[in-house]
Amino acid sequence: MIEGILIGLSTALSLTNILMVMVGCFAGTIIGMLPGLGPMTAIALMIPITYGFDPSTGLILMAGVYYGAVFGGSTSSILLNAPGIPGTVATAFDGYPMAQQGKAGKALAIAAYSSFAGGTISAIFLLVAAPSLSKVSLAFRSPDYFALMILGLTAISAFSSKGQFLKAMMMVVLGLMLATVGQDSLSDITRFTFNNMNLTDGISFVLIVMATFAMSEALTIIFRGKDPNRAAKQISLTELGSIKVNKEETIKMAKTIPRSSILGFLIGVLPGAGATIASFLAYGMERNYVNEEEKQKFGKGSVHGLSAPETANNAACSGSFVPLLTLGIPGSGTTAVMLGALLGFGIQPGPRLYQTNPEIFWSVIMSMYIGMVVLLILNLPLIPYIARILAVPRNYLIPLILFFSVTGIYLMSFNNFDIFLMIGIAVVATFLRLYDFPMPPLILAFVLGGLMEETLRRSLLISDGSPNFLWDRPITLIILLITVTIVGWQIFSTFRKKS
Amino acid sequence: MRISPTKFISLLFLVLSVFYLYTAYNIQVFAFDENAPFNARTFPIYLGWAGIILSSLKIILPEKITTEVNHKHLDYKSIIYLIIISLIYAAVILKIGYFISTSLFLFASYYFLGERRWGLMFILSFPFVAAFMYLLHGLLNIYLRDPFLKYIGVMG
Numbered sequence: 162m163i164e165g166i167l168i169g170l171s172t173a174l175s176l177t178n179i180l181m182v183m184v185g186c187f188a189g190t191i192i193g194m195l196p197g198l199g200p201m202t203a204i205a206l207m208i209p210i211t212y213g214f215d216p217s218t219g220l221i222l223m224a225g226v227y228y229g230a231v232f233g234g235s236t237s238s239i240l241l242n243a244p245g246i247p248g249t250v251a252t253a254f255d256g257y258p259m260a261q262q263g264k265a266g267k268a269l270a271i272a273a274y275s276s277f278a279g280g281t282i283s284a285i286f287l288l289v290a291a292p293s294l295s296k297v298s299l300a301f302r303s304p305d306y307f308a309l310m311i312l313g314l315t316a317i318s319a320f321s322s323k324g325q326f327l328k329a330m331m332m333v334v335l336g337l338m339l340a341t342v343g344q345d346s347l348s349d350i351t352r353f354t355f356n357n358m359n360l361t362d363g364i365s366f367v368l369i370v371m372a373t374f375a376m377s378e379a380l381t382i383i384f385r386g387k388d389p390n391r392a393a394k395q396i397s398l399t400e401l402g403s404i405k406v407n408k409e410e411t412i413k414m415a416k417t418i419p420r421s422s423i424l425g426f427l428i429g430v431l432p433g434a435g436a437t438i439a440s441f442l443a444y445g446m447e448r449n450y451v452n453e454e455e456k457q458k459f460g461k462g463s464v465h466g467l468s469a470p471e472t473a474n475n476a477a478c479s480g481s482f483v484p485l486l487t488l489g490i491p492g493s494g495t496t497a498v499m500l501g502a503l504l505g506f507g508i509q510p511g512p513r514l515y516q517t518n519p520e521i522f523w524s525v526i527m528s529m530y531i532g533m534v535v536l537l538i539l540n541l542p543l544i545p546y547i548a549r550i551l552a553v554p555r556n557y558l559i560p561l562i563l564f565f566s567v568t569g570i571y572l573m574s575f576n577n578f579d580i581f582l583m584i585g586i587a588v589v590a591t592f593l594r595l596y597d598f599p600m601p602p603l604i605l606a607f608v609l610g611g612l613m614e615e616t617l618r619r620s621l622l623i624s625d626g627s628p629n630f631l632w633d634r635p636i637t638l639i640i641l642l643i644t645v646t647i648v649g650w651q652i653f654s655t656f657r658k659k660s
Numbered sequence: 661m662r663i664s665p666t667k668f669i670s671l672l673f674l675v676l677s678v679f680y681l682y683t684a685y686n687i688q689v690f691a692f693d694e695n696a697p698f699n700a701r702t703f704p705i706y707l708g709w710a711g712i713i714l715s716s717l718k719i720i721l722p723e724k725i726t727t728e729v730n731h732k733h734l735d736y737k738s739i740i741y742l743i744i745i746s747l748i749y750a751a752v753i754l755k756i757g758y759f760i761s762t763s764l765f766l767f768a769s770y771y772f773l774g775e776r777r778w779g780l781m782f783i784l785s786f787p788f789v790a791a792f793m794y795l796l797h798g799l800l801n802i803y804l805r806d807p808f809l810k811y812i813g814v815m816g
Contacts, residue, residue: 334711348693352687384734386738556775560766584750597666597727624697625697
């Protein structure tokens with residue numbers, strides 16, 4: 162193994178490859194900041210360019226782009242509450258409030274450190290346990306995935322509802338309803354389109370997230386502009402750009418990172434689960450671990466609340482390489498594009514890759530890791546400048562956020578129906594937010610909706626329509642028992658407060 | 661009887677869920693799929709019932725935490741202006757192209773939000789959008805459809 166790591170390192174550390182990873186990180190960060198253009202698109206855009214290079218250089222360029230795009234997504238989440246990809250939605254829960262308190266630089270630095278630490282720990286897991294973990298990813302069946310998604314949705318409702326569990330669950334149902342619009346994945350029957358061709362392909366994630374987060378946030382800021390208690394405050398430039406993390410915050414991060422890394426990596430190993438579920442579950446888990454005083458800070462700029470999803474998100478990204486490299490199964494859209502790129506270079510990932518071509522296996526892993534190191538070195542000095550976006554006066558910042566949201570949608574579809582739909586959803590979301598209906602459960606439900614229906618379909622077909630699949634397998638039963646405990650705890654705490 | 665805004669929203673959600681459930685029952689499935697354990701209408705039917713149960717519970721159960729919003733402090737005028745500008749922007753983007761519509765949208769939004777520094781408003785609209793388009797189209801090779809710029813020969 163040591164020999165393999167050294168071969169991988171020597172390939173990755175040549176001057177050309179270092180230059181490539183720097184270019185990749187820079188391009189990836191810019192692309193990732195744009196809504197709708199996440200790591201998957203960023204890597205896909207690079208594929209034609211990499212065909213002119215040798216495989217290792219091409220892979221290193223893509224690694225830089227990949228991590229750059231993930232960091233870019235976190236940046237827009239933290240600064241503008243505009244998460245461009247599902248994996249960075251949970252980052253906005255505490256990152257955005259922290260930035261609004263004038264600590265944008267600090268929030269970005271915590272995100273960068275946490276991502277790096279999560280990536281490092283999971284890279285070690287990948288090196289040590291990749292072949293054996295591939296068995297875990299095969300052990301999960303459809304009922305287990307279905308139960309895992311129910312758990313994820315219940316957890317996010319419980320943790321983001323601020324004591325209003327029913328409101329959060331209503332948002333979950335609304336998110337799932339929106340996810341059913343368009344063609345049914347198996348039969349191609351159109352549902353809830355009302356004969357509108359624009360809805361046949363369903364509603365895009367970017368549209369929903371831009372409407373409920375970025376656009377409705379911008380509208381809420383204007384709406385509450387006259388409210389003396391809630392109007393946006395002006396913040397100092399020095400504080401805004403500072404990336405200094407104090408001792409207390411470092412200790413908090415040090416506690417959060419290991420547990421979120423383990424959870425993120427294990428969730429990432431499961432094909433299809435990926436960074437989104439990992440980041441939401443890590444956020445929920447972290448809230449359970451901290452003391453009552455810290456719990457109250459969640460959603461208001463908690464260090465734990467920012468560090469946990471960022472760590473888990475990156476750890477899951479590395480984890481998703483386990484099924485790709487060891488089984489040849491891409492577990493996410495991004496790894497599917499990576500698989501395409503690897504095949505283009507004549508590399509066939511699968512069970513035999515580790516035995517027959519260990520140098521390729523290791524150089525892929527080392528390229529990914531070096532991409533992460535370079536990203537941290539490159540982006541930390543830039544954070545104070547990036548953070549100054551928030552110092553832009555409200556009269557300019559709000560239209561720019563709207564421009565940013567509309568461009569993201571226009572780039573994807575080039576039609577104006579989606580823009581109208583986004584404005585409509587944003588107006589509804591603004592009123593819902595006004596009365597404390599939380600948006601995160603809606604987003605997670607929307608993201609998981611398709612997969613949830615798919616796993617429920619398979620489970621019910623296998624069990625011939627019987628609900629036995631819910632308790633037939635131990636993994637399913639354990640996950641569902643955790644879900645029941647969370648719901649029970651919510652009901653119990655409601656009655657306790659009443660009495 | 662005064663109904664709280666939260667309960668009113670829940671009532672609207674109940675109506676939406678009933679409509680959703682009705683539509684779900686009317687989804688046309690293939691004849692051979694009609695009695696299958698799972699077809700295109702199964703999941704939406706579950707969701708419709710879940711929506712009805714949850715919103716009914718919210719309406720029936722007493723409110724533990726009430727959300728108070730002072731409408732006197734809400735800036736309805738600015739938000740209505742901004743929504744109208746956004747709707748006009750969406751309506752014209754395909755006809756007059758991305759560059760002109762986006763620049764005009766930004767300029768008008770700055771104006772309606774109270775900005776009057778004309779020079780800065782101009783720089784942060786027309787040249788800003790041009791630079792953004794160059795970054796996307798020229799440097800990153802990300803296609804940005806603009807029939808107008810294509811017509812005058814600026815874009816390929």
